[in-house]
Amino acid sequence: MSFDIDVTLRRGDALVATAFVAEEQAVALVGPSGVGKTSVLDMIAGLLRPDRGHVRVGGRVLTDRAARAEVPAHHRRAGYVFQDARLFPHLDVRRNLLYGAKDAARLATIAASLDIAHLLDRWPRALSGGEARRVAIGRALLSDPDFLLLDEPLSSLDVLRREEAMRLIERVRDDSGLPLLLVTHDEREAERLCARVVRM
Numbered sequence: 001m002s003f004d005i006d007v008t009l010r011r012g013d014a015l016v017a018t019a020f021v022a023e024e025q026a027v028a029l030v031g032p033s034g035v036g037k038t039s040v041l042d043m044i045a046g047l048l049r050p051d052r053g054h055v056r057v058g059g060r061v062l063t064d065r066a067a068r069a070e071v072p073a074h075h076r077r078a079g080y081v082f083q084d085a086r087l088f089p090h091l092d093v094r095r096n097l098l099y100g101a102k103d104a105a106r107l108a109t110i111a112a113s114l115d116i117a118h119l120l121d122r123w124p125r126a127l128s129g130g131e132a133r134r135v136a137i138g139r140a141l142l143s144d145p146d147f148l149l150l151d152e153p154l155s156s157l158d159v160l161r162r163e164e165a166m167r168l169i170e171r172v173r174d175d176s177g178l179p180l181l182l183v184t185h186d187e188r189e190a191e192r193l194c195a196r197v198v199r200m
């Protein structure tokens, strides 16, 4: 079992709710803008607390409102790649990658596999959107996570870059073997990258 999620949260006027149990390693969360996809990732990462329900990943209970159980975000071992990369602007790419790294010796391998080895001495402000996102994926992988959360990893890429990014995600998925939850607007991408598609 990868993800066992059943959460409800009121945010302003919106009611965010989803429930699914996935045996598959890779799960896509699809749905229209504003339905609450990012909020669900935040609840799984421990950045938002659901009003009711539970979050279990890889059999581990991270939130169980009925049992008053809540693992703090920094103990969840989530590799969360945010929609806007969120690199530290005052750290170069190398130090961004090593931030929170469990095993710095993996830097070279991961940088090579993400095609960012030539960017290690650059500053985040000198990266394209796609490069920044690859660095964010690298930083998440180096933190030795138990699972991966990717928020719209393909948005704002042109057709060619999108295809490259999809191949990269397939490789990360297959090489890491980690439970992976990916948010996208695009049903076709969801079906290609993930054995399970959850609609919100």
Ligand SMILES: Nc1ncnc2c1ncn2[C@@H]1O[C@H](COP(=O)(O)OP(=O)(O)OP(=O)(O)O)[C@@H](O)[C@H]1O
Residues within 6 Å of the ligand: 011, 012, 013, 014, 016, 031, 032, 033, 034, 035, 036, 037, 038, 039, 040
């Ligand atoms: N800080 C906030 N306070 C109140 N409501 C919020 C807040 N952040 C988001 N919302 C609302 O919660 C709902 C879910 O937002 P969320 O960002 O999770 O949706 P989403 O499906 O990820 O959207 P998108 O695809 O546009 O990124 C929306 O209706 C949004 O307006």
